[in-house]
Amino acid sequence: MTEDSIIAKLRRRSPLIGDDCAVVPSRAGRDLLLKADLSIEGVHFTRELKPEQIGARAVARSLSDIAAMGGTPLYCLVSIALAPWTDERWIDGFYRGVYKMLGKAQASLAGGDISHADQLICDVILCGSVAKGKALLRSGAKPEDSLYVSGPLGGWRHKRGIEPRLQFGRKLVGVATACMDISDGLALDLHRLCKASGVAAELDNVPLLKGATLDEALHDGEDYELLYTAPPRVKVPGIRIGAITPGDPPGKPPGKPGTVRYDGKALKPIGYDHTRRLPSGQNPVR
Numbered sequence: 001m002t003e004d005s006i007i008a009k010l011r012r013r014s015p016l017i018g019d020d021c022a023v024v025p026s027r028a029g030r031d032l033l034l035k036a037d038l039s040i041e042g043v044h045f046t047r048e049l050k051p052e053q054i055g056a057r058a059v060a061r062s063l064s065d066i067a068a069m070g071g072t073p074l075y076c077l078v079s080i081a082l083a084p085w086t087d088e089r090w091i092d093g094f095y096r097g098v099y100k101m102l103g104k105a106q107a108s109l110a111g112g113d114i115s116h117a118d119q120l121i122c123d124v125i126l127c128g129s130v131a132k133g134k135a136l137l138r139s140g141a142k143p144e145d146s147l148y149v150s151g152p153l154g155g156w157r158h159k160r161g162i163e164p165r166l167q168f169g170r171k172l173v174g175v176a177t178a179c180m181d182i183s184d185g186l187a188l189d190l191h192r193l194c195k196a197s198g199v200a201a202e203l204d205n206v207p208l209l210k211g212a213t214l215d216e217a218l219h220d221g222e223d224y225e226l227l228y229t230a231p232p233r234v235k236v237p238g239i240r241i242g243a244i245t246p247g248d249p250p251g252k253p254p255g256k257p258g259t260v261r262y263d264g265k266a267l268k269p270i271g272y273d274h275t276r277r278l279p280s281g282q283n284p285v286r
Contacts, residue, residue: 154212155220
């Protein structure tokens, strides 16, 4: 069982599932974008992190998905189950982080729920919008498209905070053929984009953050840069990292949809999987 296998099963009955956000048609000339993200103590953060950072990070993860769709965030619901170790000062700090991140994105907190649990759990639901029919999906990449990222990669070990690429994503609307954010590692997320589009990919460049290794950039996740494709003669911002190839090129195995090759070798689609249970003693926080 993997995260992808669960999503594939759900999608058979719920066709809105499968991209960074659900795209819901609206009568107002703009489509709605809906996104939900959990932030769990011991999985996404530790209690040693400042409350402002925990609040900002919880919201930023969802904002990054709105960015990947080329959308504009509008309203946010934040539900939180408070752990025994929190107090009023901590809660005030948490919401300062929430408001600061939403303020930068020009979005509004519209409500949520408050409860308690043995560990801190936060659930963020974001509603955004995009011009009707213009949402950036994972399924639009075509053979010969160029492949790009919005910035250098290196995974969670080399990124202290998340900067949702909202303005960058909006610049890609009408230009990029497919897009998603990199949350679980380049190798796994590019595999997902290619599989959704029925294509394969050939990497020839992986830009690295200072101090990062190639393995960290490929597999660690939590870069929250945008991964996108565009026709080869179309000028787009970002860093070119490769090209899209046919999903089933005759006589050139392996060529099935979802295959990613780097330096002539097929990459395994290994990255962060939310269904994975780490061995005892291994730090699960990304």
